[in-house]
Amino acid sequence: MNRTLLLILGIFLTIASSVTGLVIIPNWQFQELKPVVKNEGQQFPAPYEGEAAQGRRVYIDQGCIYCHTQQVRMKGYGADIRRGWGTRRSVPRDYIYDRPHQLGTMRTGPDLANIGGRQPSSEWHALHLYNPQITSPGSVMPRFDYLFTEVTEPSQLTNLAVKVPVGSGRVTHIIPTERGQSLISYLTRLNQSYPFPEANQ
Numbered sequence: 001m002n003r004t005l006l007l008i009l010g011i012f013l014t015i016a017s018s019v020t021g022l023v024i025i026p027n028w029q030f031q032e033l034k035p036v037v038k039n040e041g042q043q044f045p046a047p048y049e050g051e052a053a054q055g056r057r058v059y060i061d062q063g064c065i066y067c068h069t070q071q072v073r074m075k076g077y078g079a080d081i082r083r084g085w086g087t088r089r090s091v092p093r094d095y096i097y098d099r100p101h102q103l104g105t106m107r108t109g110p111d112l113a114n115i116g117g118r119q120p121s122s123e124w125h126a127l128h129l130y131n132p133q134i135t136s137p138g139s140v141m142p143r144f145d146y147l148f149t150e151v152t153e154p155s156q157l158t159n160l161a162v163k164v165p166v167g168s169g170r171v172t173h174i175i176p177t178e179r180g181q182s183l184i185s186y187l188t189r190l191n192q193s194y195p196f197p198e199a200n201q
C-alpha cells in the first residue's frame with residue numbers, strides 16, 4: 001500500500017517538475033519581453049497584420065515547418081551566420097508575436113528567419129513556390145502550384161501576374177491565389193535584422 005502511494009507521489013512529482021521547468025518558468029521569464037520601439041515609432045518585432053498574418057497560417061497549414069527552421073544559431077553553435085542565414089543569432093524576443101512559433105527542427109531546406117531580407121522579391125517567391133525548379137534547379141522542395149492560377153491566354157492577365165520563363169508549356173504567367181499572395185507577403189516580411197542588445201554575439 002505504502003509503495004503505491006510512493007509511486008503515485010513519484011509520478012506526480014515527475015509531471016509537476018516538468019511542467020514547472022518547461023512551461024511555468026519559461027512563461028514567467030519571457031512574459032516581460034517587450035518589443036524595442038525606435039524614435040520614429042517603428043517597433044521591432046512588429047505583430048503580423050493583414051495579409052502577412054493570413055500568410056502565416058498558410059505557412060503553418062502547408063507544413064513548411066517540416067523542412068524549414070526559423071532560428072539562427074549563435075556563432076560557435078553551427079554555420080548559420082557563415083551561411084548568410086542571418087547577421088545575428090535569434091533571441092526569445094524575436095518571437096513574442098509568434099503563436100505558435102515556427103522555430104522548427106528540420107533543415108531539409110535553408111533557415112527562413114531572415115528570408116525577407118535575403119530574398120525580398122515577391123516575383124522570385126511566386127516562381128519558386130509555383131515550381132522550385134525554375135529558380136533553384138535540382139531542388140527537392142515540392143511544388144505548391146495550387147497556390148497559383150496558370151495563365152495561358154493574354155486575356156486572363158492581371159497586374160499580379162508573374163511571367164514564367166519560356167519552356168513551361170502553354171503557361172506564360174502565373175497569378176497567386178489569395179493564399180499564395182498572403183504566403184508571399186509573410187515570407188517577404190520574415191526579417192530579424194534589427195539589433196537587440198541581448199543578441200550581440
Ligand code: HEC
Binds near residue numbers: 108110
Ligand atoms: C520537403 C521539404 C520542403 C518543404 C515541405 C518545403 N521546402 Fe522550401 N526548400 C526546401 C529545399 C530543399 C530548399 C532549397 C532549394 C530551393 O531553393 O528550392 C528550399 C528553399 C526554400 C526557400 C528559399 C530559401 C533560400 O534561402 O533561398 C524558401 C523561401 C522556401 N523554401 C519556402 C518554403 C515554403 C513557404 C514552404 C511551404 C509552403 C516550403 N518551403 C516547403 C525544402 C522544402
